[in-house]
Amino acid sequence: MANAYKSMKEQFVSNHSGGSVTEINLVTSIAPSMARQQDRTNKLTGPKAAYLLWAALQSRHLLFQKQSPAALLADFFINVGGLLLSLTLYSSMPGTLLALFIGPAILILALPATREATTKTTVLKKVETQKSDMPDYPRRPFLTAYRGGMLVITSIAILAVDFNVFLRRFAKVETWGTSLMDVGVGSFVFAAGLASSKSFSQNHPDSALSRSLPERFIQSIKQSLPLLILGVVRLISVKNLDYAEHVSEYGVHWNFFFTLAFLPVALCFLQPMIKALPGMSHGYMGLMLASVYEMALQTTHLKSWILIAPRTSIISQNKEGIFSCVGYLAIFLLGIETGSIVLPRRLPRAGLLYKILRSTGSQVESSRIIFLASIGFLCLTYSMLLLPFYAPRLFPWLSIPVSRRLANLPYVLWIGAYNTGQLLMFALVESLVFPSVYKASNATQEKQAIGIATSTILDDYNSGGLIIFLLANLGTGVVNLSIDTLKVRNLEATAILTIYMAILTVLARLCRGIKLKL
Template sequence: MDASYKARKEAFVSNLAGGSILEINAVTLVAPAAVLLWSVLQSRLSFFSPYTAAALVTDFLLNVLAILFATTVYSAAPWTLNALLVAPAVLLLLNSRPQRAQQKAKPPPKAAQSTKVKSEPDQSLPILPFLTTYRACMMIITCAAILAVDFRVFPRRFAKVENWGTSLMDLGVGSFVFSGGVVSARSLLKGRQNGGSKKPLGQRLVESTRHSVPLLVLGLIRLYSVKGLDYAEHVTEYGVHWNFFFTLGFLPPFVEIFDTCAALIPSYELLSLGVAALYQVVLESTDLKSYILVAPRGPDLLSKNREGVFSFVGYFAIFLAGRAVGIRIMPRGTSASTSPQQARRNVFATLGGQALLWTVIFLFNSTYAFGYGANIPVSRRLANMPYVVWVSAFNNAQLFLFCLLETVFFPAVHRTVGREGEAERVSFATSPTLRAFNKGGLAIFLVANLLTGAVNLSVPTLDVNTAQAMAILIGYAAVLTAVALGLDRAGIKLAL
């Protein structure tokens, strides 16, 4: 890469201050708005069953390109894009009736269902379409941003900030970790359901390390590629050698080591908040903050990679917050005294309550809050406490919205207890494209990073016009979607 162009590339993503949280919320609201329109089309018209070529194109336009457009050509008018998605959904709702097609999943008769709930409630972990949708939308917006950020069509206020502030991409990396924490609860819940004693720490470490190895290998590949190809890099993001793959890879085994604290503090929410608060105290009461932000880089590995090493503490707190939510929403929640409807209301209460709680903590943490707040600015580079609680509040709110859409438009998913017909009910309520992105997350993320590198090495992204940039980005999104659907059709699951 030409030295002067490399310098321009690095300057393009450096010293940025981010944007407002309100605008970030408006942009990310496009994903639930698109899912709303998809859900109306499916529940009222069975538009995506069967999955024809027209259905595939519509699915791609709604659940992939709408997110891409929100971060690029509609970045200055996200509310307009939201309105364009919501308006046809409202019109269709007003001029149609619910289809009976979604009942083709053949749920058991009410009497049998009631008997089953009262006598032998199924305690297996259900498939949650809203969780699939949430994780897939997070993956899509992440993959879109990692390439779009290199083009001028992607606003600089959406790119990662240098030290203090909030941005779409800063929220994205935290959401990636939170999402991993949510699904990590599945193995924990399965262990509890088996009723056996907890596995020894050594065995749990081996199992978690197996999951981490692919991510650590990807981290090494990215490190070698960046250094070997003289690729433009933003050193103050994670450090000289560290990258986000290393953060993701070290989280599972570290969680297993720390999991012994869960016996003393059974609430993962408190554990997450405790880690974040303790880390913030250390930042404020020692020289650690200035060391991370302004100290000269010494020859040792810690000094060269201090952002990645110390921000790991904040990401760990985010992972724990995600796990706390997963533990509460993944079980069926039914019992002899709890109906499926009551169980779903409990999920709503959990997600809504968590979103509200984290939001209140964020307000008191990062603003003056009527004179009682600490007014600590958000820093993704530090992954400080305001950053942790902001990410946690946002992701709980997103999960709440997706859960609400599923509950309203596909009630058969949660009202029927047991695994009989579950696959059909879930399939009807889940976008095939979103299911594929969730199922093949690891492979798709790898392909996205490879394509991002290939595009940057072959195209002067800073010098192309808007039309050329969008053509490249749409083609990139189409390739990722094709890879996702291809892996799904082949039955290959490589989830993150």
């Protein structure tokens, strides 16, 4: 890149103060809002609009069952196109896009289903089959929708941020505040922890807890090595191509792949402590780690050193990336804790909560209610812990703003509250629209119900994981090196983003068999 253009690109994505948490929740639920900065503590209670419309069409008409080209195209425009429009052309049009998705969904759900859909989505009469043939860790369609949707919006945002059609308050903040892209990186780590939680369950046959420390260390190195290589490749590419960089994001040499590579190795050494301490869990450890880190930021010179110290050594040149790893590790642990609740079939008996809800209906219905209540309890816990940081009049000593750059305690709590809230919304849609997922009496019925309730497009993104993230980064680089994104008009930018996401969606389908995970 020419120096002048490179400088313009760097300024375009720098020195932003973000927007409100309300707006972030609304935009990621395809309901844009012009919410003011001070409305930060409000939360969206409605379900994801695109997923609700997809679920309504599938449950009432089995529109996506045959996976024909037309069905896949419709799936793409609903689950990918809807999010793309919410970040671009409709980002400042409150209510319009929401009505286009929610309105038809409510109408479709209110009308009778087709005979074929009624037959396939209704649980068949119980057969003489033991439930023991049903896996302890079933596929969860709402988790597929959550993780797939998160990867879709992340893939869109990392390229859209380079165009004028993407509002500047959605771009990553410089130091303090919240934005759509700030929640994206944290959510990626949270989702990775959630997917990894099965490996740390004592009931899982391949549990990491059954291995010795040297064995776990070797396994963590194997998991981190591909990410470390990707980080080095990205570093060399950026430097050799003279690509635009936002140095204060992670540092001079650090990038997000190095942060991801750090997590498995760090968890390897934390695991014995979690196992040895009575009553300790991944969630408690995550909160403790974030709290100790926050105390260090507030009571020592660490915060000022990270933010304003000159970059004179290899450590100081990458201080943001190195020290934010503590916060991202805490988020990863919160993800693992959440996964221990939402992944297994047999839910943890939640003490008093379980006893109270036990009388609400049949055993199956009671389990479903406890399942939803457990996710809601996690979301409420993180939200209540976060609230004092947003109430300076009541808690003046806790008036600490969110900082993705530092990955401080408020940021960790915000990511936990946001993602558990998203999970709750997806789970509510699944529970209401696809109840057969919870009522199947044998493995065959359950497999059929799960297949009906799973979006093919979102399943492709979910299965790709880190591969999709890597391809999205490569695609972003290709577009930026080929086009002067700062001069592209909004409609043209949206067209480019649509083509980019269409190509990425095709690649997601082709890469389903390739596994690269934390």
